[in-house]
Structures are given as C-alpha cells and as structure tokens.
Amino acid sequence: KNQVEQSPQSLIILEGKNCTLQCNYTVSPFSNLRWYKQDTGRGPVSLTIMTFSENTKSNGRYTATLDADTKQSSLHITASQLSDSASYICVVSPTTSGTYKYIFGTGTRLKVLA
Amino acid sequence: NAGVTQTPKFRILKIGQSMTLQCTQDMNHNYMYWYRQDPGMGLKLIYYSVGAGITDKGEVPNGYNVSRSTTEDFPLRLELAAPSQTSVYFCASTVRTGAEAFFGQGTRLTVV
Numbered sequence: 001k002n003q004v005e006q007s008p009q010s011l012i013i014l015e016g017k018n019c020t021l022q023c024n025y026t027v028s029p030f031s032n033l034r035w036y037k038q039d040t041g042r043g044p045v046s047l048t049i050m051t052f053s054e055n056t057k058s059n060g061r062y063t064a065t066l067d068a069d070t071k072q073s074s075l076h077i078t079a080s081q082l083s084d085s086a087s088y089i090c091v092v093s094p095t096t097s098g099t100y101k102y103i104f105g106t107g108t109r110l111k112v113l114a
Numbered sequence: 115n116a117g118v119t120q121t122p123k124f125r126i127l128k129i130g131q132s133m134t135l136q137c138t139q140d141m142n143h144n145y146m147y148w149y150r151q152d153p154g155m156g157l158k159l160i161y162y163s164v165g166a167g168i169t170d171k172g173e174v175p176n177g178y179n180v181s182r183s184t185t186e187d188f189p190l191r192l193e194l195a196a197p198s199q200t201s202v203y204f205c206a207s208t209v210r211t212g213a214e215a216f217f218g219q220g221t222r223l224t225v226v
Binding site for chain 2: 004009031032034041042043044045046049089091093095101102103104105106107
C-alpha cells in the first residue's frame with residue numbers, strides 16, 4: 001500500500017535554530033516528491049520538488065534531500081524564523097499510468113518560539 | 115492572478131442540510147481536485163476532474179457530488195450533511211498530473 005509517513009508529528013524550536021523533518025514513503029515507482037508548507041488556516045504551498053534522480057534541492061533556508069534507495073526524504077530548515085511556524089507536508093506523486101493521486105503525509109507541525 | 119479561490123471560508127450546517135462549496139481557478143488548469151483534511155490525517159481525495167465535463171471519484175466520495183461544466187469552476191455539493199463531514203475542505207488545481215498543486219484557502223465546515 002502506498003503510504004507516506006512523517007516524523008516527528010510536532011516540533012518546537014527556538015528562533016535561529018536549525019531543524020530537520022523526516023519523510024518515509026513506500027510509494028514506488030514515483031514521479032516526484034514535494035514538500036509543502038501549510039500556514040494555519042491556509043492551503044498548502046509548494047516549497048521544493050525532487051524527481052527520483054535528484055538528491056537535494058534548496059529553496060532559500062529550506063533544503064530537501066532524497067534517498068531513493070532507502071525511500072527517505074528530509075527537509076532541513078536553517079536559521080529558523082517565527083514565520084516558519086507551520087505544518088510541513090511531504091507529498092509523493094506515483095507514476096502509475098492513469099492515476100491522478102497524490103499521496104499526502106500527515107505533516108509535521110513546527111512551532112518556532114522567540 | 116488570484117489562483118484558486120474557495121468560498122465560503124467557514125460554514126456551520128445542521129444535520130440533513132445541503133450546501134455547495136465553490137471553487138474557481140484562473141490558471142487555465144485542466145486538473146482540479148477536492149480534498150478533505152481531518153485533524154492528524156493526510157489530505158484525502160474526494161473527487162477530481164481532468165477537464166470540463168469529466169469527473170471521477172477519489173478515495174472518500176460518499177456523501178458528495180461534483181460537476182465540471184467549465185475549466186474554471188469545480189463546485190462540491192453536500193446533499194445531506196452528516197457530522198462525519200465536519201472537516202476542512204481544500205480545492206486544488208494542477209496544469210498536469212504530478213505537477214505542483216495550487217490550493218485554495220480552504221473551507222472549514224462544521225455539521226451539528
């Protein structure tokens with residue numbers, strides 16, 4: 001069964017600190033893996049995208065990594081800011097022909113404290 | 115460029131009432147989706163559409179209906195609201211399958 005699991009469920013860090021969020025998936029084969037940021041009361045917004053052949057992708061202070069062998073991805077946030085407080089969702093797109101399904105993880109809720 | 119617009123943002127329904135959640139996008143995307151997001155759960159696909167006049171069921175379609183008469187609009191209909199439909203609903207669109215999904219701001223629905 002195609003699944004995407006994220007850890008931790010929630011995380012609290014101090015402003016300026018770094019953190020790493022984890023995503024393990026069983027989706028295979030897959031087209032791409034994205035990380036989305038969801039602010040409270042808003043819809044998710046894409047942060048990064050990686051295909052199965054890519055190992056790392058950066059977007060400012062956000063760096064995503066992908067290990068297709070172990071089926072793991074991580075999102076590293078550097079020098080966190082209060083505005084980073086949000087839920088971060090890992091989403092995998094299967095390559096199965098004819099499917100329009102995106103497999104969503106349950107998300108990691110990050111709280112950055114001043 | 116507004117992207118994906120959903121209305122209303124909040125709604126309280128009584129059991130058995132009906133309502134339509136509106137969704138419109140101005141990016142000329144063929145693919146549109148309706149998801150529900152429950153606490154502690156990943157987004158679940160309710161219905162999707164690959165173009166005007168074409169719709170199909172997702173993972174959790176029971177109790178919902180959709181239509182797609184134009185490329186821009188993809189309304190979601192709840193005919194007989196039940197407490198189990200209390201959730202946050204998101205509409206999304208993509209230019210093609212597997213592409214970046216653009217989400218609306220969501221509709222928080224409570225059925226009492």
